[in-house]
Amino acid sequence: MNTFRNPHAGNPGSTLPGHHRRLKGEPVHETNPTSQDGLTVITTHINADFDGISSVLAAHKLYPGSVVVLPNAGEKKNLKNFFISSLLYLFNMKRSTDIAGKQVSRVVLVDTRDLSRLGEVAAIINEQAPEIHIYDHHTDLPDALSGALEVIRPTGATATILTGLIRERGIELSKEEATIICLGIYEDTGSFTYASTTPEDFEAAAWLVSLGANLDIVSSLIAKELDPAQVALINEMLNRSERRMINGVEVTLVTLALEEYIPDLATLVQKMMRMESLGVLFVLAGMGNRIHVVARSCLPEVDCGAILSDLGGGGHPFAASASIRNMPLAQVEERLGALLAARVKPIRTARHLMSAPAITAAPLLPLSEASRLLTRYSINALVVTTFDDESEQLLGYITRQVIERALSHNLGACPVQDFMFSSVATASPDTDFNTLVDRIIGDKQRLLPIMENDRVAGVVTRTDLLNLLVYSKEHARPEGSEVSAPPHYPKQKPVVSLMRERLSKEILDLLKQIGHVARDMGFGVFVVGGFVRDLLLRRQNDDIDIVIEGDGITFAKAFAEMMGARINTYTKFGTSVIIFPDGFKVDVATARMEYYPSPAALPEVETSSIKLDLYRRDFTINTLAIRLDPDGFGTLTDFFNGQRDIKEKRIRILHNLSFVEDPTRVFRAIKFEQRFGFTIGKVTREMIKNAIHLDVFRELGGLRVFNEFRQILEEENPIPSILRIFDLGLMEIIHPGITRHNELIDQLDEAKKVLAWHDLMYTDEPIERWIIYFLTLLAPCDREVSEVVARRLMLPPKYRKILTEERFHARGAYTWLTHGLPAANSDLHRQLSPLRTELLLYVMAISKGEAIKKSISHYMSQLRHITLSIRGRDLKTLGLKPGPRYGEILADTLAAKLDGQLKDRDDELAFAAGYL
Known part of the structure; x- marks a missing residue:
């Protein structure tokens, strides 16, 4: 947003950068601060932060004849005021008493438009009515001052706006001045990590650095270490934190009563935000006769500046503060609570909370079958409906408790309609959170059906509300527990900046295109799984998995046609692979849920929602999803605390039967643990041991074991x-x-070394690396064991032959090398040429002597590329009748060439002619 207002009619004059225009008082290079028009005074808000101080300096460069008045600058002995006092030589600094009684014709306000935060300068504005110029990055502030010149844009820092003006005007800055201005940009953007950061902030900082801004000074002032008192205060803040659900948004409140003023409270608030990965934090600290409020928000639903403006404070949507005099701490807390209830935008409607699709039962379904449905889908209630051609009629619902009691009375053959709750309230997808609470709690319903277009679109259960109302970060997983609860209220945060940082422009544009197409087709769309996990881990991963809430195959066909790509579809699982002309692939799946008819069996699949699709996955770190639709692009959705487990470096299953239902997850747990340097959680380790004890692997198909084991060996x-x-x-x-x-272990280490050697020497030669490790593991095993392993793993013929035949040829070559070295080149070639590269590397890995490794290296680097220039037709020309003799002659000729007896084609022909 670019704001330009002209409350005074006048000549618009020339245009300034940023879509504002020159009115009265455009910055000019004045030389006399006491001209006939009076003084030009530059000021900022009380308790100025680094952005305010930096902006004052930048404005001083634009108004060189001005004086600077910082309200309350000398009241507190903190780092910022020490910093100011050490830089007085850069400012024409005055105290308010120094300009008392003098005419002020112009006041330049930076980083504020709030009259109540201007200290002594507010009286000058009220008494003398000077012309006001405003430079600010806080937009849409209520009751804000108006100015003859306003430059207001939603950049990360006000210093960014002023830097642009300085740069355009060609005003010179010293290294010290560039450092100070750069400091303000770094502080107010959180070193470019805050959601309010804009490309203009990066550009401004880059220009200042090019002028010599000292980033060592910037980092030392911003990223300073905490002293013991501050560490103790942060600990107190953590202990006194309270999490409240306000209109569906989790807000953390901290209330402190302190005996003395604590400088840099905002710094501690920001550190707590990062330590606890909070979305919204309000800290109220009573200090003397004032209550200081500091607020931070990462969510667009909570505008800190707007909320604290009602308490006499100000700021921007993501960071704000207020200072309140002569009011009890409890009263301020009560007022803030009321403001939050009124100002926090509800982000949770039934559409966000409901589980979809709803699991329904026909009215005549026997109770015994209904019980099996509850177990299959891990739910506690069923919606009872009937269908006709155009609509779905809601009849009621039935709970697990009712069904179990009926079964205990041998009533399993009775239909569900005989025992269902037939009086049931409903809601629409747009029903707000508070109404949902009233209908579920007030009507004492176990679940609330959500109706859309005369059909049951989903259900909101009592558990959904409890998760949202009660479960804060501490309660989302009880102490000592690891296994996630079923799907509930997700944690969301924007990660667009991270995507821009880590992804190529091509990938980012592709994801945006996918989002637009899905939106136009009426589908929800997410990128999920390992791609998101590795994005947060800052690891490269271009394997894109897309989940569509709708029809994934229909979407994939439409998108592939638009992009000129091929498509392979798998109707049974609702999945597709889009293959672009350059070979790049994108996997597309319909959001689905799975249930396992028996341990280790392949799952049955049904269409579902993104919540249930993520719930079927193996580990919490793989349950993260990022929205791709244009309205929510780049919003990370986390139902199962996957972000926390990534932060804590932990591998954790989602439910206790995870390994029983799919034992291959054990191999994946090990793979991720070692790949990322994580640790398998305590409960997850116990579940692995339990799965082994139950021998659930007995029924596991060999090919599934092979695929997982092969992936581990390919790490x-x-x-x-x-x-x-x-x-x-x-x-x-x-x-x-x-x-x-x-x-x-020594042999495996050797296998790793020879593979590294091969990668270095033969980067263009593709090999299957896992084979070398697998053969090394099988080295002591005889042919009979190899046959059993091949059958157990259901190996394809190619790999079966390597294990059961070619491996033993390689062992024969190893035996020959052990006893036959040194050997002529021709003998070495004769022994090793029948072996594929993987087998040669395997022999190198298991060999104990350096002579064997050197001989194989010599063969691979020198001998295997030597070929003859002559062919069979040359022998025919020499008069030799075609037959088996041809092969013998060519082999002998090659042997002679390998041994250095032949140099060129003429030598080869002469050698072959000798056989005549």
Whole structure:
């Protein structure tokens, strides 16, 4: 937003940057501060932050004949005032008493428009009515001052706006001045991490750095270490924090009664925000006869500036403060609570809270079948409906408690309609949170059906409300517990800045296109899973998985056609793969839920919502989703505390039957643990042991085991994962004969080294790295064990042959190398040429002598590329009749060439002619 207002009619004059125009008092290079028009005074708000101070200096460069008056600048002995006092030589600094009685014709306000925050300068404005110029990045403030010149834009810092003017006018800045102005930008943007940061902030800082701004000074003043008193205060803030759900938004409140003034309270508030990953934080601190309020928000639903303006304070939507005199702390807390209730925008409606699709039952369904539905979907109530051609008639609902009691009386054959609750209130998807509470709690309903277009779109349950009302960050997972509750209110935050930082422009544009197309088709759309996880971990991952709330295949076909791409579809699972002309792929899936008919069986799949789609996944770190629709693009959605587990470096399952239903998740847990340097959580480890004890792997298909094990062996360094598999006793799943023998670790380390050597020497030669590690594990095993392993893992013929045949050819070559070195080049070539590269590297890994490794290296780097220039037709020209003799002659000729006896084609022909 660019704001320009002209409350005084006059010549608009020329245009200034940023879509504002020159009126009266455009900055000019004045030289006489006491001209006939009177003084030009520059000021900012009380208790100025670094942005205010930096903006004063920048404005002083634009109004060089001006004087600077900082309200209350000398009252507190804190870092900022020490900083000001050390830089007085840069300002034409005056106290308010110095200009008392003098005519002031112009007041330049920076970083504020609030008359109540101007200290002594407010009296000058009221008494003398000077012309006012305003430079500010706080937009849409109520009861704000108006100015003859206003430059108001929603940048991260006011200093950014003034830097643009200085740069346009070609005004010179010293290194010291550039450093000070840069300091304000860094502070008010949180070193470019706050959601309010704009591209203009980056550009301004970059220009200042090019002028010599000292970032060491900036960082030392902004990122200073906490002293013991501040650490103790943060601990007190954590202990006194209270989380409230206000209109569906989680707001953290801290109330403190302090004996003395604490400087830099805002810094401590910001640190607490980061430490606890809070969305909204209000801190009320009683200090003497004042109550200081500091607010921070990462959510657009909570405008800190607007809320605190009603308490006489101000700021912008993401950060604000207020200072209140002569009012008890309890009264301020009460007023703030009322303001939050009135000002926080509701973000939760039934559409956000409901579980969809609703699991329904026909009225004549037997209670025994209804009980199985509840177990299958892990729910506690069923909606009872009937269908006709155009609508769905809601008849009522039935709970697990009612069904279980009926079953205890041997009434399993009775239909659900005989025992359902038939009087049921409903709501629409747009019903607000408070109304939902009234209908569920007031009407004492177990669940509330959400109706849309004469159909049940979903349900909001009593548990949904409890999760939203009660479960704060501490309660979302009880102490000592790891397993997530079923889907509930998600934590959301914008990550657009991170996406811009980490993703290429091509990927970012692609995601935006996907969002637009899905929106136009009426579908919800998310990028999910490993892509989001690795984005937060700042790891490269271009494997894009898209989930569509709607028809994923229909979306994929439309998007592929628009992009000129191919598509492969899998109707059974509702999935598609879009293949672009350059080979890049995007996986698209319909949001779905799964249930497992028996342990280790493949899941049955049904269409679902994004919440239930994420709930079917393996670990919390893989349950994160980012919205791609234009209205919510870049919003991270976290139902299961995946962000916390990433921060705490923990692998955690979503429910206790996770490994029973899909034992392959055990291998994935190990893979992620080692890849990211995480730790498998205590409860998750117990569930792994329980799955092994129950022998759920017995029914697991060999191909599924092979795929998971192969992925582990394809990791950059699979050795820690292999050893973890041995520690957990999982290698027996493949075969008990694969043991952790004394030489195994050394051989695996050698395998890693030879692969690194191969990557360095033969970067263009593709190999299947996992084979080398797998063969190393099988090294002590005989042919019979190899056959059993191949059958157990259901290996494709190519890999079966490597394990059961070619591996033993390689062992023969190893035996020959052990006893046959040194050897002629021709003999070395004869022994090693039948072996594929993976087998050669395997032999290098298991060999103990350097001579063997050097011989194989010599073959791979020198000998295997040597070929003959002559062919069979050359032998025919020499007069030799075609036949088996051709092969013998060519082989002997090649051997001679390998041994250095032949140099060129003529030598080869002469050698072959000798056979005639």
